[in-house]
Amino acid sequence: MRAVVITSPxxxxxxxxxxxxxxxxxxxxxxxKVEATALNRADTVQRKGLYPLPKGASPYPGLECSGTVVTVGKSVACWKVGDQVCALLSGGGYAEKVAVPAGQVLPIPEGVSLRDAASFPEVACTVWSTIFMTSQLSPGETLLVHGGSSGIGTFAIQIAKHLGIRVFVTAGSEEKLAACKNLGADVCINYKTEDFVARVEEETGGKGISSVLQQLGLQCRYLTTESNYDAGVDVILDNVGGPYLQKNLDSLGMDGRLFIIGFMGGAVTEVNLSCLLARRLTVQAAGLRNRSLENKAKIVAEVKKHVWSAIAAGKVKPIVYKTFPLSEAAEAHKLMEGSSHVGKILLIP
Incomplete structure (x- = not known):
């Protein structure tokens, strides 16, 4: 078969x-037999030699795909040859064929094309396992998503709005913010021109105390009154990491939960921990690729149960920005790293 090989970091x-x-x-x-695969930021990190492969994973990039089952292992009873499916992968999606544990395979969502279905497994499993299964984000609460125009962001906006959650997003251009607004985001913040901490506090009933403290050289709302602790969102989904940690903590309300899924801005920072105690905050972090087969199968089952019905109802739609042939994987990576896209980028074998 043909596959995209990383010839050197x-x-x-x-x-x-x-x-x-x-x-x-x-x-x-x-x-x-792969119909399409979708790019993820982890693919670019792997290409640079900074993302060690899980034991036994395919050496080729690609963490999700859609396609048709052509061979079934002798212990598999839930799938048959000819089934059209999509799947969560540990690697190997940038190829004409990929072998996948049966527990990580999903049917094509109703109303979605076989090709576009490749845009769902990684983002759906990431978002559902983090802010819903772990952070217990619930109807009536508030969510802040950094990078709202990304594949993760565009999916998170749609599923959260479907479940009755008020959604805040950050993005780096007015065009991206407009796209987020069209998907249902309630509060759209340009992180290049606006302080998202102050905006979140303002939108959630605060008095702007965080901004005053920062002007005085003080960090964290541990000096604020009990009545102001309720200002802030309930859950934050963050892929920036270190540079945003203090700001994220300052943007959470009482019993707020921060979930970190990436370190695009770096992994090292200094933080004032007092706000964790004052507002009973929780900081969580997890990846998806290195989880056990059993844990991935559980997540996939939860996604099928809770997310696939929302897609079938038209409440969550695939957001595909551009499609490239497999031979143009390098161009697809350049587009992703340029960050001008909204939603997912697909590769077609």
Whole structure:
């Protein structure tokens, strides 16, 4: 089969299509003939040599795909040859075929094309496992998503709004904010021109005390009155990391939960911890790729139960920005790293 090989750690130019051996299909796996795969930021980190592969994972990039089942392992009873599916992968999506544990395979959501279905598994499993399964985000609460125009962001906006949650987003341009607004975001903040901490506090009933404290050289709302602790959102989904940690804590209300899924801005920072105690805050973090097969299967089952019905009802739609052939994987990576896109970027074998 043909697959995109990372010839050496480096820039997009190190991605080369080569002829490689077909995947070996285990007893508990299915082999999928790939219709499409979708790019994720983790793919660019892997390409740079900064994302070690989980044990046993395919060396080729690609954390999700859609396609048709062509081989079924002898222990698999839930899928058959010819089924059209999409799947959460540990790697290998940038190829014509990929072997996947049966528990990580999903049916194509009703009303979605086979190709566009490739845009859902990674973002759906990431968002559902973090802010819903772990942070227990509930109807009537508030959510702040950084990078609202990303694949993760565009999905999170839609599913949260469907579940009755007030959604705040940050993005770096008015065009991206407009796209987020069209998807249902309630409060759209340009992080390049506006202090998102002050805006969140203002929109949630605060008196702007955080901004005053910061002007005085003080960090964290631990000096505020009990009545102002309720200002802030309930849950934040963050992929920036270190530079945003203090700001995120300052943007949370009482019993707020911060979930970190990436470190695009860096992993090291200094923080005043007093606000965690004063407002009973929780800081959580997790990846998806390194979880056990059992844990991934549980997440996939939860996504099928809670998310697929929302997609079938038209409440959550695939947001596909552009599609490239597999041979142009390098160009697709350049587009992703340029951050001008909204939603997902697909590759077609």
């Amino acid at each position: 480096g820039g997009p130019e190190v991605l080369q299509v080569q002829e490689v051996e077909d995947p070996v299909v285990g007893d508990d796996e299915v082999l999928i």
